[in-house]
Amino acid sequence: MKLVVQIPAFNEEKNISRVIKEIPKKIDGIDKIEILVIDDGSSDNTSLEAKKAGAHYVVRNKENIGLAQTFQRGINKSLSLGAGIIVNTDADFQYNQNEISKLIQPIIQGKADIVSGNRQVETLSHMVSSKKYGNIIGSKVVELSAGYKIADASSGFRAYSRDAALRLFVISKHTYTHETLIQAKRKNLKVVEVPVEFRKREQSNSKLISSVGSHIKKSMSTIMRSTLMYNSMKTLGYLGVLMMALGAIPMIRWAWLTYIEHSAGNHIQSLLLGLLLIMLGFLTVMLGFISDLIATNRRHLEEILYRIRRAELKISENGK
Template sequence: MKLSILMPVYNEEARLADALTQALDVKYTTDIELVVVDDGSRDRTAEILRGVQDPRVRAIFHERNQGKGAAIRTAVENATGEYLVVLDADLEYDPNDIPRLIQPVLDGHATVVYGNRTFGSHSSFSFWYVMGNKAVTTAANVLFNCYIGDLETCYKLMPVALYRSLNVSSRGFGMEAEVTGKLLRRKVRPYEVPISYRARSREEGKKITWRDGVQALWILLRERARRPGAIQLPTGVIPRP
């Protein structure tokens, strides 16, 4: 099994070098590649990427900023692994948790694995950020009659073929809700494992806003309202609870 770690970056010159080092220093239980997409950064992000010599890193550059969803779509198109997971370059997530996401797949217990964050005083950006995340997650649980703990988590591990089949169109942060909504419509319920998390502040570059929460709710409603149709999983992808 080969894992494609997808890293969308935008104006992350202060953190990118550390993010790459942390991701590459992990002792993975599978082969990996790190597909980094610079989404039209205006700082030294592209320069830093071009200086990386590790053969496991593949850098792709957008000429202009298109949004996180668009950057991930480009990364998915270029991924060569059987499975993928997204890792932001903002140092909020610990790459050492990625092997924990892989293990349920290797053990045959899951096809899709989410990293579930536990929010506390040291790990939350703000009260309203946490409440917004809980509201969006609760909406998904009500709409699709399921129970997941953290819809907006960056850590969503799944087969590359499955992600491609979802045809995710959201260009910004709404891709998190779209991915989950489309998975739940297909009766694919994520297996969740606990992960560590440390939110950065707005001053440190936090980009998500309340508008993204409203958009996520709209996307979930849209996906729930779609006609079920003939739901097909990609060849070789076996849904497990």
């Protein structure tokens, strides 16, 4: 079985060689290990340093397209290289690459489709509080959306089986970490976590999180979009029913004051507020039905795309 370790990188000339050199040369259960670096339009010598350090393949984006799409490009390239397992790691030397063997074991043993490294964020003294609590809250939101327990939803140190990689289609331009976890549940992929080391950043600042506020905003947008794409009926249905229930309260108040107590005044405000909330709730539920039909069509299209990708890769491998 071939393992491809893919490293999305952007302006990491100071760290990329250390990451590559730390990747194990041999792992039990793996026949061949190859290293793929995807340079997201760096303005420094990231690509050159990667080649010097021994990367087997270096793919360079003509311009900066963002982590999520760089990750997806890496997945596509890794699959074309015949990867049986794909490990994604960061280029900033915060993950210990010697733990790759631990990361892929559940896949080798057939116990998981995706294995995510749990950084145990709550114990990290070197992570600033804003990022720490942002990660914890983000993980809880993803857990609620995905429908299964996940301790560290933002970890970029992950292993994917070939079948899991074929089934994932990242749409976000910011980060893939949350979207892929939500997709995994909808596609019946087994996700497990293993504890991993997470070092203090030494030689550069985060390329993804220039502003914690901006990162939270973009991440929440990704989570909401993914949730609506794969679970629209439940999400919008609950919201619509809640709005109608809230609308019933002022309607009941209006009816009680008007017909039971015969109170002075027409209390038209309660009537209008109740009608407005009930109408908005009804429209939200209808939107949920329409979104669910679109989501069903999307699932069919993704299944077709999965089969096409699998067939194309099989033809390509047979032709080699």
